[in-house]
Amino acid sequence: MLSLEGATVRFGARPVLDGVGLDVAEHEIVCVLGPSGSGKSTLLRAVAGLQPLDAGRVLLDGRDLAGVPAHKREVGLMFQDHQLFPQRDVGGNVAFGLRMHHVPRDQQDVRVRELLDMVGLPGAAGRAVAALSGGEQQRVALARALAPRPRLLMLDEPLGQLDRSLRERLVVELRELFGRLGTTVLAVTHDQGEAFALADRVIVMRDGRIAQSGTPLDVWQRPVDEFVARFLGFDNVVGATVSGQVADTSWGKVPVPEGTGHGERTLLVRPAGVRLVPAADGLRCTVAARTFRGTHVAVQLQPEDAPRLEAACALRDAPEPGDEVGVAFDASEIVVLG
Incomplete structure (x- = not known):
C-alpha cells in the first residue's frame, strides 16, 4: 500500500x-x-x-x-x-x-x-x-x-x-x-x-x-x-577464524553452526549460550558483576586475557561477584554475523 x-x-x-x-x-x-x-x-x-x-x-x-x-x-x-x-x-x-x-x-x-x-x-x-x-x-x-x-x-x-x-x-x-x-x-x-x-x-x-x-x-x-x-543489546561479539565446526576466538575454541564457511568471521554468542561449568572444565573467568533482570540474572564474566562475556542465568544458579567459574559455549546460541 x-x-x-x-x-x-x-x-x-x-x-x-x-x-x-x-x-x-x-x-x-x-x-x-x-x-x-x-x-x-x-x-x-x-x-x-x-x-x-x-x-x-x-x-x-x-x-x-x-x-x-x-x-x-x-x-x-x-x-x-x-x-x-x-x-x-x-x-x-x-x-x-x-x-x-x-x-x-x-x-x-x-x-x-x-x-x-x-x-x-x-x-x-x-x-x-x-x-x-x-x-x-x-x-x-x-x-x-x-x-x-x-x-x-x-x-x-x-x-x-x-x-x-x-x-x-x-x-x-x-x-x-x-x-x-x-x-x-x-x-x-x-x-x-x-x-x-x-x-x-x-x-x-x-x-x-x-x-x-x-x-x-x-x-x-x-x-x-x-x-x-x-544495537539490540548483544555485547558478546568477537572476531573468529572458522575451521570445520569450531572457531578460534579470544575466548578459545567456540562451536559454530553447521555449514558455516571457513575463514575470518564475526560471531555473536547470545548470553543464553554462555554456560557456566566448574572452573577446571572451561574458560576460566571471574564474576565481575551481576544484574537482576526480572526473568534472569545477567552475569558479567571476566576471562584473564580476553574481553568480558555476559551470561544469562536463573536466579538460583547465579554465582556471586568474585567467584571463579568456567565457561562452555552452546552452538545453538551462536550466530555468524555478516
Missing part, C-alpha cells in the same frame, strides 16, 4: 535519508528502530508530507504523493508529545479531523463515542484535556488520529513519555486494536521491546539506510551484522 523508492533527504551535504526503499502492505504493522540520527523520524515526516524529498518518491496505493500537502495524504500522524488542543475538551480533540473533512455534526458525535469506547475512555468526551493522565492523553491522541479513518496511521515514539508498566500494557492494547480495525501502521520508536511487541515487521536503520528488515523473530534471532547485534 505504501512504497518508498530511493527516498533521499539531505540536510546540507549530509544525507539523512539515503536512497531508502521500503514497502508496507495493507494491514501490516511496521516499526522502525534505530539510534538517534539514523533517519527514522525523517522517514516518517517524509511520508507524512512534512519533509520534502530531495530525490525519490513516496507512493500510496500507487499514487505519487509529490506535491500533495500533508492534510490531503490520507495519513494519520500521532506524535510522542500528543499535541492535543488544551482549549478543547476530549470530544473536541477527537472530532478535529472530522470537522476538517466537513463531516456532519451528528456523525461526528457518533464517531467520537465509538472511538472513545474503542480506546478505553467511554463517556470521556466532555472531560478537559488538562485533567487527563499521560496514558489517557495518549489514548485521546490515538482516537483523534484514527477518527478520519486514515489509509495509513503513523506513530512517532507513541509511548515514549509513559512509564514502563503503562507502556507495556498499552502496546498490547494497541496491537489488539490495530488487528481488530485492520489498520496499516508505520511506527517509529527507540524502544526495542515496544517495537518487537507491536510489529509484524521490524526495520533497523543506520545512517539514513535500512540495515535490516524482517519479522521480530528473524531480526532478534539473526542480526545481520555487528551494528544490529550491538
